[in-house]
Amino acid sequence: MNLRQLKYFAQIIEAGNMTRAAEQLNVAQPALGMQIKQLEEELGVTLLVRHSRGTGPTQMGAVLYERALAILNLVEETRREIMSARAASTEPLRFGITPSLMQMIGSELALQMSDHAPGISLSLSEEMSHLLIETLRRGELDMILAYDVPDDAGWWKRALYQEDLVLVSTSPDHRRIPIPFAEALSEPLVLPEPRDSVRALVDRTAKELGLQLKVAHEIRSIPGIKTMILRGVAAGILPFGTVLAEVQAKTLSIRPIMDPTLRRTLYLAGSQTAGRLRSISAVRQVVRAAVATLTSYMGPLGHPLESTDN
Template sequence: MNLRQLRYFVRVIEAGSMTRAAEQLHVAQTALGMQIRQIEEDLGVALLVRHSRGVEPTKAGHLLHERANAILKLVEQTRRDVAECERDDSETIRFGITPALMLSIGTELAVTVRQQLPQVFLSMAEAMSHVLVDMLARQELDYILCYDVPDRSGLVRTALLQDDLVLASLPGPRPAGAPIAFVDMLDETLAMPEAGDTVRAVVARTAQELGLELTVAYEVRSVAAMKNLVLRGAASSVLPYFSIVDEVKSGTLDARPIVMPALRRTLFLACATSAGPFRNEAGLAGAVRASLTGLIAVLGPLAQPLWPRTA
């Protein structure tokens, strides 16, 4: 007598009919009948009384039905308990990251976490920095990696690096990568994200501090859309260097450092005080720093790491 036979027997009793039970089990009635007869032969007792209306359990059949239900429930609970033992050390972390960082280090971060923290399931979502901060506050995310996270109650933030923004434009007669003064940058036809974005905020704040006016010709949230506007020659855009490094290397875009003053942002890893604590938070922070190493190398003098690094 095996588990499949017990399931078949329970279904026959509950259906009250071999025909209905066979239909519900999607097996042939003759095959079902053979399974029931095998149980009866194994136990040496009759389990069913067959009549024109269907079947009814004998006294032995009632007992087997009761015990079979208990056995099947115990088997299912055991299966769940055993599976849960394997998941005791597992942890799902909802991780928010900006679109530009997702393109630059998202794959590296995902692979690093899987290799170094196999017990962690990293669920990654991308959005602009200010959107990620709001999602973290609403407990829709557990950690965020984004820029200029505000110092507010309920958030714990760790500064990782500072990097300077550049002006993305089409190559021109000037030397590639020639710096541009902030005041001259404001004379460009600019494509920028909406007012809440950190890039837009640092440009607007700097302009206000200098008594200058910021005029935005194209307001778009997508980094890809801003790059396309620049590639078309319709606008220039203030962007992190790592978001256009491939286009700079291919010669289709020019990245001009912005000076007098430089436009500098701070990258934070942040979480909410109401979340966790997570068992693997130290490992996650290490994986994030490891993933940023290549980005720092790409940024060169435009980046300044804010954590101790060994040679």
């Protein structure tokens, strides 16, 4: 005797008809009849009687029907209690990542978190690094994957990865031949606002080398920047991940930047409260697995680091 047989038997009694019960259960009528036959053979009694009005229980069938309802109700009540207890014990995690990371590993991060950190209720959001850092500082996010996170007493951080920026344009691919930084600056550029980590790195490097930076367009939107590049009015200095789809579609091309290489560091950073999550070790394992996927996308433009707490 099993729960499926009890469920089928109770449905036949309530439907009053084998055909109608099969339709309600969404099973074939012969399969339904076979389950009832096996149940009768196991118990050694006849449970159903067929008459002109349909199908009804025998005396033993009526006894089994009452017990079946009690058993099925107890199983459902137990399921609800366990689900409720699980929901009560779930830890919410507000997690922010950058647009380039969302494109490359966002879906995997969410799926892996569900599989390997079931105690976490994940809310995933996307924003540029400097805005993620500000949101973490305001306590509106618990954990972020962001670039060039500064030291701050309000959070912990762990360096995971470094990536090299690229020059993005509609020009031929040049087989991804590296371009000197000074030559890249000779292009009319579309860049994010100065607070953005990419823009800050470009500004700082140009100043250190005594080079003039000419910004043709300043846009606080990755889709907006890509649109300007696609129209051919400017080139951009961007993370490879933000244009991965366009490079694969061959609508945009990239060239690594050299002399010097523009390299930024990806950090996992979180509030002190997030660091005390019961599932924090599982969360970190999921992040490490996502960074491994990121490495496969980035190729020679990416450089994994040994993780260390700061």
